[in-house]
Amino acid sequence: MIEEKISPKVKDALKTSGVDVDEILASSPVDLSFEAEYLDGYLVLTQTQLALALYDKRLEEVRVFKGYMPKKKKKKVVQPPVESDVKVAIWDRAKIEDLKIEHQVATNLLVATIGGESVQLCAFTNLYLGSMNHLVKVYDNGEQIMPQEEEEDPSLFCPVCHTKYPDPKRKICPNCMSKKSIFLRALKYFTKYKFSLIVMFAGFGLSAALGLIWPYFTGSVLYGQVLEKKDVPFFEFLGLSGKHTMLLIVLVLTLLGSRVLMTLNNMVHGIVSSNIVVHAILNMKKDVFASMENLSMRFYTSKQTGTLMTRCLRDADRITGFFLDAAPALLVNTFSIIITFIVIFRMNWQMSIVAVVLLPLLVFMSVKLKPGLWILNGRRHRAESSVNSRVNDNLTGARVVRAFGQEDPETSRFEPPNEYLRDAEVRIVKYNNRFTLLYELIQQVSSIWVWVLGAFMVLNVKSMSYGDLITFVGYIGQMSGPLQSFSWMFRSWSESINAAQRMFEIIDAVPEVREDPNPIALTNPRGEIVIRDMSFGYDSNRPVLKKINLRVKPGEMLGIVGRSGAGKTTLVSLLSRLYDVDEGSIEVDGIDVKKLSFKDLRRNIAMVSQETYIFMGTVLDNIAYAREGVSRLEVIEAAKLAGAHDFISKMPDGYDTVIGSAGRQLSGGERQRISIARAIVANPKILILDEATASVDTETEKIIQTSLNRLIEGRTTLSIAHRLSTLRDAKHLIVIENGRIEEEGSREELEALGGIFHRLNQLQTKSLALKELEQDQEQEQE
Amino acid sequence: MSKEINERKNVGVSQEAVDQMITTRLLDDAKVRFIKTEGGFLSLETEEKKYARVKVLRLFPFTDPNRYISVRDHNDKDREIGVIEDLAAMSEETQKLIHEQLDLYYFTPVITKIFSIKDEYGYAYFHVMTDAGECKFAINMGANAVARLSDTRLLITDLDENRFEVRDVSKLTVKEQRRLDLFM
Numbered sequence: 001m002i003e004e005k006i007s008p009k010v011k012d013a014l015k016t017s018g019v020d021v022d023e024i025l026a027s028s029p030v031d032l033s034f035e036a037e038y039l040d041g042y043l044v045l046t047q048t049q050l051a052l053a054l055y056d057k058r059l060e061e062v063r064v065f066k067g068y069m070p071k072k073k074k075k076k077v078v079q080p081p082v083e084s085d086v087k088v089a090i091w092d093r094a095k096i097e098d099l100k101i102e103h104q105v106a107t108n109l110l111v112a113t114i115g116g117e118s119v120q121l122c123a124f125t126n127l128y129l130g131s132m133n134h135l136v137k138v139y140d141n142g143e144q145i146m147p148q149e150e151e152e153d154p155s156l157f158c159p160v161c162h163t164k165y166p167d168p169k170r171k172i173c174p175n176c177m178s179k180k181s182i183f184l185r186a187l188k189y190f191t192k193y194k195f196s197l198i199v200m201f202a203g204f205g206l207s208a209a210l211g212l213i214w215p216y217f218t219g220s221v222l223y224g225q226v227l228e229k230k231d232v233p234f235f236e237f238l239g240l241s242g243k244h245t246m247l248l249i250v251l252v253l254t255l256l257g258s259r260v261l262m263t264l265n266n267m268v269h270g271i272v273s274s275n276i277v278v279h280a281i282l283n284m285k286k287d288v289f290a291s292m293e294n295l296s297m298r299f300y301t302s303k304q305t306g307t308l309m310t311r312c313l314r315d316a317d318r319i320t321g322f323f324l325d326a327a328p329a330l331l332v333n334t335f336s337i338i339i340t341f342i343v344i345f346r347m348n349w350q351m352s353i354v355a356v357v358l359l360p361l362l363v364f365m366s367v368k369l370k371p372g373l374w375i376l377n378g379r380r381h382r383a384e385s386s387v388n389s390r391v392n393d394n395l396t397g398a399r400v401v402r403a404f405g406q407e408d409p410e411t412s413r414f415e416p417p418n419e420y421l422r423d424a425e426v427r428i429v430k431y432n433n434r435f436t437l438l439y440e441l442i443q444q445v446s447s448i449w450v451w452v453l454g455a456f457m458v459l460n461v462k463s464m465s466y467g468d469l470i471t472f473v474g475y476i477g478q479m480s481g482p483l484q485s486f487s488w489m490f491r492s493w494s495e496s497i498n499a500a501q502r503m504f505e506i507i508d509a510v511p512e513v514r515e516d517p518n519p520i521a522l523t524n525p526r527g528e529i530v531i532r533d534m535s536f537g538y539d540s541n542r543p544v545l546k547k548i549n550l551r552v553k554p555g556e557m558l559g560i561v562g563r564s565g566a567g568k569t570t571l572v573s574l575l576s577r578l579y580d581v582d583e584g585s586i587e588v589d590g591i592d593v594k595k596l597s598f599k600d601l602r603r604n605i606a607m608v609s610q611e612t613y614i615f616m617g618t619v620l621d622n623i624a625y626a627r628e629g630v631s632r633l634e635v636i637e638a639a640k641l642a643g644a645h646d647f648i649s650k651m652p653d654g655y656d657t658v659i660g661s662a663g664r665q666l667s668g669g670e671r672q673r674i675s676i677a678r679a680i681v682a683n684p685k686i687l688i689l690d691e692a693t694a695s696v697d698t699e700t701e702k703i704i705q706t707s708l709n710r711l712i713e714g715r716t717t718l719s720i721a722h723r724l725s726t727l728r729d730a731k732h733l734i735v736i737e738n739g740r741i742e743e744e745g746s747r748e749e750l751e752a753l754g755g756i757f758h759r760l761n762q763l764q765t766k767s768l769a770l771k772e773l774e775q776d777q778e779q780e781q782e
Numbered sequence: 783m784s785k786e787i788n789e790r791k792n793v794g795v796s797q798e799a800v801d802q803m804i805t806t807r808l809l810d811d812a813k814v815r816f817i818k819t820e821g822g823f824l825s826l827e828t829e830e831k832k833y834a835r836v837k838v839l840r841l842f843p844f845t846d847p848n849r850y851i852s853v854r855d856h857n858d859k860d861r862e863i864g865v866i867e868d869l870a871a872m873s874e875e876t877q878k879l880i881h882e883q884l885d886l887y888y889f890t891p892v893i894t895k896i897f898s899i900k901d902e903y904g905y906a907y908f909h910v911m912t913d914a915g916e917c918k919f920a921i922n923m924g925a926n927a928v929a930r931l932s933d934t935r936l937l938i939t940d941l942d943e944n945r946f947e948v949r950d951v952s953k954l955t956v957k958e959q960r961r962l963d964l965f966m
Binding site: 032034035036037038058061062063064065066067068104105106107109111114117118119120123125126127129375379416 | 819820821822823834835843856882885886887888889890905907908909914915916917918919920933939940941942943944945963
């Protein structure tokens with residue numbers, strides 16, 4: 001990444017070439033040659049000139065793109081400056097008729113029109129698209145505009161270390177994001193349940209203690225004391241010295257009791273922890289969902305965050321998994337391993353050394369080799385889902401597959417992913433086998449050593465009793481479980497921290513479209529819409545709508561025409577503030593929509609769009625959704641107007657039929673009619689119809705058209721349609737092409753222009769005639 | 783703009799135009815001539831017409847980059863003029879001119895060596911060597927930033943949507959492959 005500031009060397013070169021370097025209006029780095037190689041240089045704009053200064057050698061070996069943040073800040077090796085000359089090319093601004101950026105596959109060209117011919121000035125990667133856009137904007141406006149926010153906007157910088165976020169849409173600074181703070185914040189979800197936590201930890205402690213006593217009782221006490229008929233002070237204390245049968249019974253009863261206690265403890269633990277789990281997950285999901293609802297549409301369309309959402313729900317489980325399973329287990333296991341060590345070392349330190357000498361190897365295996373298994377597991381998971389999706393594809397597309405006679409090719413298409421899954425499966429089994437074998441071998445070896453050495457000590461040296469040996473072996477055996485689980489705990493830790501980070505990111509995300517703190521109420525609006533110099537882009541570097549100016553009179557119907565992707569839907573979504581405009585303004589009744597209260601804005605604007613939204617609920621709920629307290633009769637009337645009443649009545653459960661994801665499946669046309677009915681119920685002052693009748697047959701369209709005509713009376717209507725026939729009644733039409741209003745006027749005026757509208761109209765009349773012919777034929781066949 | 787519209791007015795939508803829209807025209811080397819313009823673009827002369835600026839696009843950029851090159855008229859909204867069926871069958875001069883345009887248009891550094899990939903907090907940081915030099919870039923995990931073009935071919939898109947390509951994963955060392963395992 002070369003600095004956006006122009007280097008002195010380039011300045012000198014520009015100066016000698018006759019560029020007034022004190023009058024630079026805008027500049028942008030350039031990083032690509034026409035031969036498709038990286039290079040370094042700058043494009044500079046002054047009042048009179050456009051100058052390109054390119055180094056003839058690259059300044060640095062490495063290209064660093066946006067967002068790359070090496071974690072450790074290495075000391076910069078000061079490299080001797082590369083001897084590189086600067087070549088300058090200059091264009092006279094007066095001769096440039098037009099300057100624009102042309103996007104290529106993943107790079108861009110700056111193209112000027114000089115003497116009626118396109119001339120490529122320079123090429124650059126997307127890294128400098130922002131600064132180049134600014135330069136072109138300055139060129140277009142003929143004056144200096146301050147560079148947009150970029151530098152000034154403090155929200156683009158990490159408040160702690162002041163580095164710029166890698167991705168301005170995700171405000172995460174990898175330098176500062178501390179695991180500790182995420183951990184403490186996630187912990188808060190659990191600390192609410194103090195009492196339950198105390199009970200839980202007490203339970204863990206108890207089970208650890210019982211675990212420690214068990215080998216001692218079954219080893220030293222049973223074999224070493226009771227069966228050997230030894231008398232120890234403790235037996236005297238019990239008053240049972242000498243009564244060994246009685247002691248045996250007491251011991252057995254004690255052991256039995258401790259087992260029962262253990263089971264009870266487990267039960268209590270299960271109940272308590274599931275209680276916390278349920279509540280903590282519920283709270284996390286509640287927080288996530290609440291903030292998701294407030295976020296603007298842009299959050300959903302920016303693809304970076306889109307996938308975050310689906311993951312976040314699973315993340316809650318992961319976080320809880322760590323805090324309630326892994327973390328306490330880590331604590332308790334560490335504690336009991338330490339205690340065990342102390343105990344066995346005090347019993348017999350020579351043997352302890354022999355016993356633990358191989359332990360580091362086991363820990364190493366568990367921590368280092370086990371993760372390999374998870375990578376393989378991930379691979380299997382992906383293979384599995386690709387097989388599943390293929391099967392799913394085939395089932396849903398069964399009709400097409402058969403229609404084209406593709407059964408055999410489909411079967412062979414199924415083979416590669418299936419084989420991949422098999423291979424993944426085999427690799428897991430192999431790896432697992434090897435791992436388990438090795439692990440158990442080491443365990444066995446160390447346990448055999450202990451037995452051999454122990455037997456030797458018991459028989460010859462007599463430095464150890466048989467009972468102590470049993471106790472000893474018991475302790476060693478108990479250690480292997482916790483050791484093996486260490487790797488799982490580490491994994492759970494890193495997974496849960498990542499999960500928590502993603503979750504907090506959503507919870508903390510600030511909605512881009514925010515209601516004005518002092519919103520203006522909009523009661524009984526007239527429905528006038530004025531759009532001034534408005535520009536908008538989903539990615540601010542690539543405008544979708546450019547400098548739109550439009551006035552829609554109250555009660556007027558505006559028809560919006562244009563090919564797909566021209567920006568029609570975007571234009572209407574800006575009106576109800578699903579997104580906020582980048583430049584210019586949109587006004588309803590002379591008030592900027594940004595100043596209106598959300599409630600008023602959305603109550604007065606209803607949208608019937610091509611993407612119908614049917615939520616889980618009854619037909620009645622779905623239609624009545626738009627307005628509170630609507631009567632059933634109104635719902636029926638609305639459905640009738642929307643041409644939906646008939647099919648609703650024919651469903652066995654009528655208006656009470658549950659529709660939506662888990663309910664009855666509706667056809668595209670049915671869904672659309674329900675959403676039209678919803679808009680009718682809403683009774684808005686401004687109505688947006690976005691391809692409202694695109695997926696219904698011609699007859700239904702006629703019904704809907706008639707009711708829509710009734711619906712649009714006295715309302716300002718914005719109607720987007722591909723079929724121009726739908727816009728028959730629009731007195732005012734605009735044609736959008738490439739984000740601009742290319743043609744505007746009445747139907748007759750546009751027809752007379754002979755432009756885009758005229759051509760579309762002619763094309764459609766022809767294809768419509770063809771379509772009707774087809775439909776007639778179909779009907780005849782039926 | 784009005785000039786443009788007047789031009790269009792005469793065109794209308796004739797049967798001829800519709801026919802043109804739906805027929806695929808293969809460009810014959812003997813009958814067409816590509817010339818580099820002073821502005822650095824290509825112009826095309828066919829038997830019937832001269833096009834001041836044409837754009838060349840690959841119809842199969844990944845699977846068949848040197849065949850089926852679509853030639854489009856830039857001044858008429860990139861309407862297709864014809865298709866070059868096989869670039870290798872064209873004259874050397876034409877090949878050179880078209881390759882030049884394509885190389886720039888489809889510029890995608892090919893990763894030849896992976897020094898490191900670190901992933902943290904939903905980003906992955908790549909430090910690689912490409913055929914265009916050493917590069918460092920960041921991608922967003924979980925945003926399909928790594929697309930599989932085939933079993934062994936990957937297309938990686940960074941935060942700015944700059945592209946990088948791995949031609950053949952199996953040609954990387956085992957160690958490098960393991961670094962990529964996260965995305966495979």
